[in-house]
Amino acid sequence: MRYSDTHKQETRDKVLKAAAKAVRAKGPDGVGVAEIMAEAGLTHGGFYAHFPNKEALIVAAIDEAFGQSGRRFGRATAGMAPAQALAAFVDFYVTLEHRAHPERGCPVAGLSSDLPRQGAPVREAYERGVRRMIERIAGWLPETTPDRDSLAASLVAEMSGTVALSRAISDEAEAGRLLAEARDRIKHRMGIVQ
Amino acid sequence: MRYSDTHKQETRDKVLKAAAKAVRAKGPDGVGVAEIMAEAGLTHGGFYAHFPNKEALIVAAIDEAFGQSGRRFGRATAGMAPAQALAAFVDFYVTLEHRAHPERGCPVAGLSSDLPRQGAPVREAYERGVRRMIERIAGWLPETTPDRDSLAASLVAEMSGTVALSRAISDEAEAGRLLAEARDRIKHRMGIVQ
DNA sequence: GCATTTATATGATGCCCATAATATTAAGCG
DNA sequence: CGCTTAATATTATGGGCATCATATAAATGC
Numbered sequence: 001m002r003y004s005d006t007h008k009q010e011t012r013d014k015v016l017k018a019a020a021k022a023v024r025a026k027g028p029d030g031v032g033v034a035e036i037m038a039e040a041g042l043t044h045g046g047f048y049a050h051f052p053n054k055e056a057l058i059v060a061a062i063d064e065a066f067g068q069s070g071r072r073f074g075r076a077t078a079g080m081a082p083a084q085a086l087a088a089f090v091d092f093y094v095t096l097e098h099r100a101h102p103e104r105g106c107p108v109a110g111l112s113s114d115l116p117r118q119g120a121p122v123r124e125a126y127e128r129g130v131r132r133m134i135e136r137i138a139g140w141l142p143e144t145t146p147d148r149d150s151l152a153a154s155l156v157a158e159m160s161g162t163v164a165l166s167r168a169i170s171d172e173a174e175a176g177r178l179l180a181e182a183r184d185r186i187k188h189r190m191g192i193v194q
Numbered sequence: 195m196r197y198s199d200t201h202k203q204e205t206r207d208k209v210l211k212a213a214a215k216a217v218r219a220k221g222p223d224g225v226g227v228a229e230i231m232a233e234a235g236l237t238h239g240g241f242y243a244h245f246p247n248k249e250a251l252i253v254a255a256i257d258e259a260f261g262q263s264g265r266r267f268g269r270a271t272a273g274m275a276p277a278q279a280l281a282a283f284v285d286f287y288v289t290l291e292h293r294a295h296p297e298r299g300c301p302v303a304g305l306s307s308d309l310p311r312q313g314a315p316v317r318e319a320y321e322r323g324v325r326r327m328i329e330r331i332a333g334w335l336p337e338t339t340p341d342r343d344s345l346a347a348s349l350v351a352e353m354s355g356t357v358a359l360s361r362a363i364s365d366e367a368e369a370g371r372l373l374a375e376a377r378d379r380i381k382h383r384m385g386i387v388q
Numbered sequence: 389g390c391a392t393t394t395a396t397a398t399g400a401t402g403c404c405c406a407t408a409a410t411a412t413t414a415a416g417c418g
Numbered sequence: 419c420g421c422t423t424a425a426t427a428t429t430a431t432g433g434g435c436a437t438c439a440t441a442t443a444a445a446t447g448c
Binding site: 226227228238239241242247248 | 434435
């Protein structure tokens with residue numbers, strides 16, 4: 001059927017958003033084409049009209065996932081001075097909310113161990129996203145900070161590692177304490193002594 | 195065929211070791227029973243004489259993997275005073291060598307994003323291992339440290355997060371710099387200012 | 389040295405997956 | 419208004435997987 005000019009684009013977008021969610025929830029290999037299409041309200045047959053193969057979808061989904069969580073963090077820190085933005089970022093990232101929702105969370109926290117096993121195109125998409133995240137944080141650090149990129153990478157490692165670790169702790173209250181203490185330590189390390 | 199009394203035990207052990215390796219290399223869902231049995235020099239049929247099902251093998255493999263890397267770290271820090279052991283641990287963990295070999299590395303760095311998707315028994319095995327690792331590190335921290343367990347957890351998060359992050363950086367030299375800088379920062383944070 | 393026993397092998401079943409070929413459907417042009 | 423065309427659905431194919439039933443083989447006890 002010949003749909004409106006924008007229809008295919010809209011469908012592609014729905015598929016992509018479903019994939020970005022599913023990929024974070026179940027990992028690139030844990031999710032199926034048919035499942036994603038169903039989530040988007042379609043059947044699996046039409047998939048290849050939108051993407052050449054599953055890997056291309058995963059690449060696009062990783063980009064989309066980084067884009068989504070980037071925008072989300074952007075909103076949480078909009079209009080703030082660098083130091084405030086940093087603190088707000090930590091308070092937004094290192095939380096029980098983030099622990100509970102990998103499907104809409106940061107791919108670095110949710111996909112770190114899956115990615116090394118993926119093919120080169122997927123790994124490259126992930127690496128691009130990681131770099132963007134490190135640069136964003138580096139930009140918030142005082143210009144006088146020695147080795148800003150290195151500190152930013154270290155902060156990304158600690159924040160994502162903390163959220164990942166908190167997901168291994170089954171007791172929610174205990175995980176909450178772990179996250180709260182980590183927030184304090186991280187902000188302290190950033191030079192934000194509150 | 196009736197083998198010597200210890201033969202079945204030995205076979206189980208070979209299967210388990212193959213699984214501990216494979217699970218870290220490919221993730222719990224990325225590895226197949228047949229593949230593991232082949233790695234152990236057997237065919238898939240005999241598997242169910244050793245384990246009731248795949249999940250039971252994964253549980254045992256996670257325990258074994260934590261045990262292995264625990265012993266490995268134990269050897270790297272044997273006979274050292276706590277402060278030296280801590281430093282040696284960091285120098286052993288946060289390395290290109292560890293980045294390059296997930297299959298014999300720490301499960302916290304290599305399986306963090308896979309685990310939340312596993313069934314309860316597997317998650318419990320992982321949680322036990324994580325706790326043992328945190329306790330080991332806490333035991334090395336000075337007794338005067340306030341909140342030793344919390345600092346230990348924070349260090350585990352940063353170390354495992356750093357190794358995981360370094361696996362996303364394709365350029366080895368750049369990954370090497372990231373790891374070297376992280377080692378310094380982590381030891382500094384532990385109070386080991388070298 | 390043969391029968392019993394038990395570890396491992398072979399082969400089968402049923403399910404899920406990615407991909408592809410073909411069929412169906414309806415929007416909008418003529 | 420009906421034909422063309424493009425978007426999506428249906429169905430097919432081939433492979434991989436966990437699990438299980440059955441077959442084979444060899445070491446020990448008699």
